[in-house]
Amino acid sequence: MHFQVNPSKIYDASVTVPGDKSISHRALMLGSIATGQTAIKGFLAGKDCLATMSAMQLLGVEIDMPSSTEILIQGCGLNSLQKPGSDLNLENSGTAMRLLAGLLSGQRFSSVLRGDESLSGRPMGRIIAPLTLMGAVIGSDPDGTPPLHISGGMELNAIHYDLPMASAQVKSALLLAGLYADGVTSITEPAVTRDHTERMLGTMGVTVVNSEGKISLEGGQQLDGCNVNVPADLSSASFVILAVLLAEKADVMITNVGVNPTRTGVIEILQGMGGDITLENKQLSGGEPIADIRVRSSQLSGCNIDPALVSLAIDEFPVLFVAAAAASGETIFSGIAELRVKESDRISAMSEGLRNLGIRIDEQPDGAIIQGGQFTSGTLQSYGDHRIAMSLAIAGTVASDSVTVKDVAAVDTSFPDFCQCMAKIGADINLIKST
DSSP: OEEEEEOOOOOOEEEOOOBOHHHHHHHHHHHHHSEEEEEEESOOOSHHHHHHHHHHHHTTOEEEEEETTEEEEEEEOTTOOOOOSSOEEOTTOHHHHHHHHHHHTTSSSOEEEEOOTTGGGSOOHHHHHHHHHTTOOEEOOTTSOSOEEEOSSOOOBOOEEEOSSOOHHHHHHHHHHHTTSBSEEEEEOSSOOOOHHHHHHHHTTOOEEEETTEEEEETTOOOBOOEEEOOBOHHHHHHHHHHHHHSSSOEEEEEEEEOOTTTTHHHHHHHHTTOEEEEEEEEEETTEEEEEEEEEOOOOBOOBOOGGGGGGSGGGHHHHHHHHHHSBSEEEEOSOGGGGGSSSOHHHHHHHHHHHTTOEEEEETTEEEEEOOOOOOEEEEOTTOHHHHHHHHHHHTTSSSOEEEEOOGGGGGTOTTHHHHHHTTTOEEEEEOOO
């Protein structure tokens, strides 16, 4: 599949985007080990979250799906997961693999976590090392990549762990393992990362203490099932935001978006570049802040992106690369080496794509220096990375002529019906079956 993108006239509209992927993953896992029913509304029925749902069902959890955005989980309690009859295939989801590695390290049975070709090349040593310190036994390929073979029946002990780099996935894996450990598990992080796990654990009755950057959890606490209303995903909303900012004259409202302060770095950065973005109708739902995001077309200016905001916008840097490429002047990104081990090497993939659209970009080991300019037409490779594919598609809406983005099937992992949603604001992005 590929995107065929034509220069577009974005117009005023009000739109919604799919549910938050991070929260959907966590609701499935925590609801499964809670006692009683957890009802999820606003669920993201993308391939990544459906892989997590399938894994939990293989672990013996009864899960029903009354509609594409509703999930009913009959929680089996903290210690009642069952040995799966086969390996757990997590497709392309690094979140699912890393969090489940923590959850399954404390089970009485052994399990194997696998993924697709892309996930099978992603580093898992960053979770294997601290989980091993807790007493887990996890095998992997010699280079620390999947599949992961997790031994059952291990007695986990609580540890304190200083994260060497900011990672919500590693933090969450250790908190989930900590539920099964003897004692208080604590983690310090070098920079603030998304805290959906801590918030949802609290909603389900688990005491999680965050004191001056040290997150602590005592093992053995039971979870209670609850209702989870998943807000719209800010990462998905960022593509709409970018399209509107780059348009000539548009005013668009994106409704009911999660604006957790550990996720809003993309908004802060774009506002710092001159983007007209405001939050309206702010409220709290299930421990998560939500708001409507109003975006107006703006003239963006390049700047030196504050590395302190990196952990608050780690998934949105492909969007920010496009914003920088369309801005006036120079933009400097640094401290984003983590992007090289995502679904693709996102620094390299975005640098290549933008160069093919006529943009001057100097790739650095941990970032890039981008000179703003005018996008030309071109044929671009997404490397099977959903965020690369969608970011380059948005660039195509303001290019001088049509743009083709190849290998875009993975967009369904996070943003089903992406083209239809973008069409509601006037973006001419068409999904074409490759011949």
